[in-house]
Amino acid sequence: MADRDDDDDAYAKLVRRMNSPRVVIENDAFKHATVIQTVYRQGTLLEVVQVLTDLNLVITKAYMSSDGGWFMNVFHVTDDGGNKIRDEGILNCIKKALETDASYMVKPMGKKLLSKEHTLIELTGTDRPGLLSEVCAVLTDLSCNVVNAEIWAHNARAAAVIHITDQSTGTAIEDPVQLSLIQELLYNVLKDLGDYRTPTVSISSPEQIHTGRRLHQMMFAARDFERPVSDQNDDSVRPYVTVSDCPDRDYTVVTASSIDRPKLLFDTVCTLTDMQYLVFHGVVITDRDGAYQEYYIRHVDGFPMSSEAERQRGLQLELFTDDHFGLLSDITRTLRENGLCAKRAEISTKNGKAKHNFIVTDVSGNPVEPKTIYLIRQQMGQSVIQVRGNLSMSPKFPQQTPGSFLFGSFFKCPSFQNFGLIKSLSRDACSFADIAKSTEQNVP
Numbered sequence: 001m002a003d004r005d006d007d008d009d010a011y012a013k014l015v016r017r018m019n020s021p022r023v024v025i026e027n028d029a030f031k032h033a034t035v036i037q038t039v040y041r042q043g044t045l046l047e048v049v050q051v052l053t054d055l056n057l058v059i060t061k062a063y064m065s066s067d068g069g070w071f072m073n074v075f076h077v078t079d080d081g082g083n084k085i086r087d088e089g090i091l092n093c094i095k096k097a098l099e100t101d102a103s104y105m106v107k108p109m110g111k112k113l114l115s116k117e118h119t120l121i122e123l124t125g126t127d128r129p130g131l132l133s134e135v136c137a138v139l140t141d142l143s144c145n146v147v148n149a150e151i152w153a154h155n156a157r158a159a160a161v162i163h164i165t166d167q168s169t170g171t172a173i174e175d176p177v178q179l180s181l182i183q184e185l186l187y188n189v190l191k192d193l194g195d196y197r198t199p200t201v202s203i204s205s206p207e208q209i210h211t212g213r214r215l216h217q218m219m220f221a222a223r224d225f226e227r228p229v230s231d232q233n234d235d236s237v238r239p240y241v242t243v244s245d246c247p248d249r250d251y252t253v254v255t256a257s258s259i260d261r262p263k264l265l266f267d268t269v270c271t272l273t274d275m276q277y278l279v280f281h282g283v284v285i286t287d288r289d290g291a292y293q294e295y296y297i298r299h300v301d302g303f304p305m306s307s308e309a310e311r312q313r314g315l316q317l318e319l320f321t322d323d324h325f326g327l328l329s330d331i332t333r334t335l336r337e338n339g340l341c342a343k344r345a346e347i348s349t350k351n352g353k354a355k356h357n358f359i360v361t362d363v364s365g366n367p368v369e370p371k372t373i374y375l376i377r378q379q380m381g382q383s384v385i386q387v388r389g390n391l392s393m394s395p396k397f398p399q400q401t402p403g404s405f406l407f408g409s410f411f412k413c414p415s416f417q418n419f420g421l422i423k424s425l426s427r428d429a430c431s432f433a434d435i436a437k438s439t440e441q442n443v444p
Contacts, residue, residue, distance in 0.1 A: 021048075023098045025091055027084060033060055033076040034085040038098055040071050045279050046269045048073060050210065051097050053266040055090075056080060062265060062284040080262075118147055118163040119173045121182070122214070124222040125190030125199030127158035134189045135160070142182055143167040150211050157224040161211050172205065179203050198348075198355060212263075216270040245304065251280065251296040252305035260291040268293060276300045314343045314359040315368045317376075318386040323354035331356065334379055338372050339363055 021040035029035050038048055045064060052059060052075060061076035078084060085091055123135070132151060139146060139162075148163040166173045173179060183201050190199035200222075239258030246253050256268070265284055272279060272295065281296040298304050319331065328347065335342060335358070344359035360368060377385050 021099050023095050025095055027086065027091075030076065032082070032084065033078055034091075036075045036077055036094065036098070038071075038073045038075075041069060044273070045071065045073070045282075046213075046266075046273050048098065049266050049269050050213065052077065052094075053212075053263055054210075055094060055097065057085070057094070058082070058262065059265050059284065060286050062282070064279060064282040066280045117171050118165055119179075120202075120204050121160070121162040121164060121186070122202040122204075122218060123158075123160040123162070123186060123190060123200065124218050125158055126192040127153045127156050128192070131158060131189070132160075135186065138185045138189055139164060139182075142178070142185070144173070144182065145170070150215060152215050152219060154219060154224045155227050157219060157222045159215050159218040159222060159224075161209075161214055161218075198350060198353070212266070213270060216267070216274060220271070220274040243305065246296065249296070250304050251298060252277075254293075254295045254297060256291075256293045258291055258293075260286040260288075264291055265293075268295075272297060277305075314361045315373075315387065317358045317360055317373075319354065319356045319358070319380075319384055320386070321354055321381070321384045323349045323352055327354055328356070331358075331380070334376060335360060338376055340368065340372065340376075341365070 021038055024037040026035040026037070036052070040048070049059070056079070057075075057077040058080055059075050059077055061074075063074040065072050085094070125131075136146070143166065144164040145167045146162060146164055149160060151160040152158065164173065165171055173182070183203050186201045187199060190201065192199070239256050241254065241256045244253045244255075254272075258264070264286075269279065277297045277299055279295050279297055283292075283294045285292050321327070332342070339362055340360045341363050342358045342360055344357075346357040348355045362368060362372075373385075373387060
């Protein structure tokens with residue numbers, strides 16, 4: 001039996017070694033950047049970008065591709081001063097971090113905090129002037145010491161991950177009465193009577209989380225992508241984003257032109273991941289004029305965005321109203337009588353209010369007709385039912401050939417068995433201004 005266990009361990013080690021990421025760092029290829037090349041079979045693009053971001057590296061260019069289950073990336077990086085990475089200790093640290101087994105690739109790199117001596121608080125709610133001050137005042141009044149915190153605000157939504165200790169003991173707060181009081185008072189601070197969206201306050205023991213990654217998830221759940229009505233006419237600083245079909249390769253192509261900023265690639269890949277899309281190929285190029293990003297993506301189910309599978313995921317209906325006995329029965333009966341089938345439902349009631357979310361299709365699994373939603377809203381009230389997403393659920397994105405995009409020439413190569421093509425493109429990459437000028441002719 002012992003011999004068999006030894007054989008199993010040896011086989012597991014062999015498989016892990018075969019699938020371990022391969023990393024090559026070049027400092028002589030380019031004058032102003034260090035080039036990092038990675039090949040890996042397990043893990044995701046997000047995990048690789050997360051490691052580079054946590055090491056405080058600035059990614060100025062990136063080329064990403066996949067073939068036969070293998071993922072190949074080339075990153076041009078500098079320090080935060082725009083200089084090459086020349087310190088051998090830092091270079092070895094980068095290599096070691098990226099070569100770590102993919103299943104451990106997201107372990108702490110200075111952005112995670114795991115300690116039984118802290119209590120974790122997660123908050124989301126409507127942003128307003130003075131909100132952070134009010135939260136801090138509550139924690140101070142309750143004798144809570146803030147050990148570590150990160151707070152984000154976007155599109156009138158706010159999220160925070162806060163680690164606290166008891167001021168008198170310097171350790172985690174375990175008294176359930178005190179924890180309940182903290183949660184109640186923070187909820188009252190976050191509550192906005194003019195907003196139908198309920199704030200969230202979660203208190204727990206710290207888990208091994210990546211703070212930036214967690215905040216992305218919290219903001220996505222808080223629907224921070226919905227712009228306030230007051231801001232919907234201000235497009236002065238919005239990035240220019242296009243979504244197109246690439247039907248001959250079964251990809252959806254997403255391009256974005258915007259102002260460059262720190263962690264832009266990490267934030268973009270996080271957003272795609274939260275929306276359950278995988279990046280198979282991509283290009284990111286930045287310079288002083290801005291940033292250009294191009295991604296070839298599919299949903300995690302393997303289909304592009306505009307496919308039949310995407311349409312059948314359904315339309316999201318969000319209901320917010322006063323709760324009463326039999327409300328859920330009335331809602332589901334109304335959906336059934338109008339020929340709709342709930343493929344997913346999230347039911348929530350609190351403080352006399354009901355907030356229910358339904359993903360619906362017709363009884364055949366087809367997209368919901370706009371007139372059906374009109375009838376339901378007439379029956380239940382215009383302000384009660386909110387529709388999230390496009391009623392057609394079948395966006396007809398402009399179709400483009402692979403050659404229409406910067407990364408399109410990659411598809412002419414039958415295999416990606418080495419980095420030759422990527423390195424060639426990397427060396428010949430034009431400036432952002434040239435890219436923007438050339439792509440304008442192809443953007444619908």
